[in-house]
Amino acid sequence: MVGSVPVNAQLKTPGPPLWLLLELTYRCPLHCAFCYNPTNFARTGPELDTEHWLRVLREARALGAVQLGLSGGEPLARDDLEIIIAEAHKLGFYINLITSGVGLNETRIAAFKEAGLDHIQLSFQDSTREMNDFLSSTRTFDLKSKVAALIQKYDYPMVLNVVLHRLNIDHVEEILNMADRLGAEYVELANTQYYGWAYHNRQQLMPSRAQVEHAEAVTKRFRERDGRPMKIYFVVPDYFERRPKPCMNGLGSIFLTVTPDGTALPCHAARMLPGFEFPNVREHSMHHVWYESKAFTHYRGDDWMKEPCRSCPEKGRDFGGCRCQAYMLTGDAANADPVCDLSPHHHLVTEAVALAEQPQAAVAAAGGDKGGAGAVERPLVFRSPANSARLTP
Amino acid sequence: MTESSMDTAARPSLDRRFRLQWEAAQNAHVLLYPEGMIKLNNSAGEILKRCDGMTSIAAITADLEKSFATTALLKDVVAFVGMAVEKKWLVLFP
Numbered sequence: 001m002v003g004s005v006p007v008n009a010q011l012k013t014p015g016p017p018l019w020l021l022l023e024l025t026y027r028c029p030l031h032c033a034f035c036y037n038p039t040n041f042a043r044t045g046p047e048l049d050t051e052h053w054l055r056v057l058r059e060a061r062a063l064g065a066v067q068l069g070l071s072g073g074e075p076l077a078r079d080d081l082e083i084i085i086a087e088a089h090k091l092g093f094y095i096n097l098i099t100s101g102v103g104l105n106e107t108r109i110a111a112f113k114e115a116g117l118d119h120i121q122l123s124f125q126d127s128t129r130e131m132n133d134f135l136s137s138t139r140t141f142d143l144k145s146k147v148a149a150l151i152q153k154y155d156y157p158m159v160l161n162v163v164l165h166r167l168n169i170d171h172v173e174e175i176l177n178m179a180d181r182l183g184a185e186y187v188e189l190a191n192t193q194y195y196g197w198a199y200h201n202r203q204q205l206m207p208s209r210a211q212v213e214h215a216e217a218v219t220k221r222f223r224e225r226d227g228r229p230m231k232i233y234f235v236v237p238d239y240f241e242r243r244p245k246p247c248m249n250g251l252g253s254i255f256l257t258v259t260p261d262g263t264a265l266p267c268h269a270a271r272m273l274p275g276f277e278f279p280n281v282r283e284h285s286m287h288h289v290w291y292e293s294k295a296f297t298h299y300r301g302d303d304w305m306k307e308p309c310r311s312c313p314e315k316g317r318d319f320g321g322c323r324c325q326a327y328m329l330t331g332d333a334a335n336a337d338p339v340c341d342l343s344p345h346h347h348l349v350t351e352a353v354a355l356a357e358q359p360q361a362a363v364a365a366a367g368g369d370k371g372g373a374g375a376v377e378r379p380l381v382f383r384s385p386a387n388s389a390r391l392t393p
Numbered sequence: 394m395t396e397s398s399m400d401t402a403a404r405p406s407l408d409r410r411f412r413l414q415w416e417a418a419q420n421a422h423v424l425l426y427p428e429g430m431i432k433l434n435n436s437a438g439e440i441l442k443r444c445d446g447m448t449s450i451a452a453i454t455a456d457l458e459k460s461f462a463t464t465a466l467l468k469d470v471v472a473f474v475g476m477a478v479e480k481k482w483l484v485l486f487p
Contacts, residue, residue: 064418066425067429094414094426094430096428121427121428157410
């Protein structure tokens with residue numbers, strides 16, 4: 001669903017931060033094992049208050065930010081969401097609410113409409129059991145259906161997002177049929193990106209190549225049906241590719257996110273990158289964050305690149321891929337994203353994919369478990385404050 | 394769609410899924426839609442901002458010719474409107 005935007009990544013002097021994402025809270029009623037939020041979220045500082053967020057909006061708009069995402073956690077957990085939307089609308093932002101729908105009732109959606117909210121992306125970010133509930137027409141399905149009806153009643157485009165992984169990717173046909181029944185105009189089938197909780201659970205979430213190919217074939221069949229206006233975006237799982245994604249169009253190029261405690265990041269996951277004191281909007285202006293802070297300037301242009309990226313004719317297309325993935329997998333954020341088959345670390349990706357070809361019990365027995373625990377199958381670790389505290393003592 | 398096949402009395406209107414906006418920081422009009430943005434060149438912006446659902450293609454063309462002190466814009470306007478209808482930026486009222 002990313003539209004055409006000018007690419008400034010090759011320039012040392014950037015254009016505006018066109019895409020501003022506010023992660024308003026880490027609070028969330030769901031506990032998805034594939035969440036990209038950092039696993040240490042319980043150890044981050046207190047949430048910004050309303051006045052801080054309004055100042056962030058004003059300063060970012062003055063820099064030229066225009067697409068606004070309101071996300072989390074679950075943004076509906078903030079009871080000042082209506083105030084934030086109203087200010088953003090007054091400033092001229094195009095406002096996207098990215099939500100699970102849990103907590104969305106008619107009073108709130110009416111208030112959002114009144115305040116100037118432009119769009120709601122409804123996510124089916126369920127854990128496995130909830131997804132099964134949903135697919136078998138139980139509680140979750142009722143909730144989502146109600147929310148979908150509200151979205152239609154208030155004349156918002158129906159945009160659904162479903163995160164795909166090993167445990168639900170075989171249900172793509174049912175998911176698309178459901179989307180059709182709900183009257184979806186756009187469906188984003190987003191294969192899990194392995195950051196945060198998803199990275200922690202990577203072994204359990206990684207589909208096999210056959211699963212991915214089956215899901216793609218089903219998607220293709222749906223796209224080719226006659227007379228159905230539903231548009232389907234299939235976000236490919238990058239581990240199965242040979243070239244990396246042009247992550248964020250290069251860090252510090254168009255995207256700026258502010259996390260619940262006010263830490264500003266050049267991408268959702270960048271908090272993990274070493275060597276930076278990430279600027280906090282409590283202490284710094286958005287101008288400083290975007291134009292001056294090392295966290296945002298360091299990866300602009302290509303001075304930071306190493307081989308094979310530095311001399312690669314494709315560096316202007318993919319910017320070396322994802323810095324976070326390079327750091328997580330190789331220990332050096334300036335390395336090529338190992339998804340690229342030109343990377344000397346590409347085997348780290350192919351080995352993870354190969355592991356997914358085996359039945360899960362065999363994977364654990366083969367020592368696929370990071371802890372090397374032997375034949376013990378590793379359970380999914382669900383996103384929760386308690387698990388966050390446990391994982392980050 | 395060619396010039397001859399498009400009724401120049403038709404009145405184009407921006408599809409309700411798009412929002413047209415002048416962005417000073419980009420020195421351009423942009424079309425905004427869910428999670429996306431299209432940066433428009435000058436002539437596209439000038440045409441689209443006149444597509445209010447009440448003004449005909451012929452009248453839009455006349456207004457553009459007057460504003461920019463030029464003539465013979467009809468072919469370009471029709472071509473652009475045809476493209477924009479195809480992309481679903483515009484809807485045409487007869």
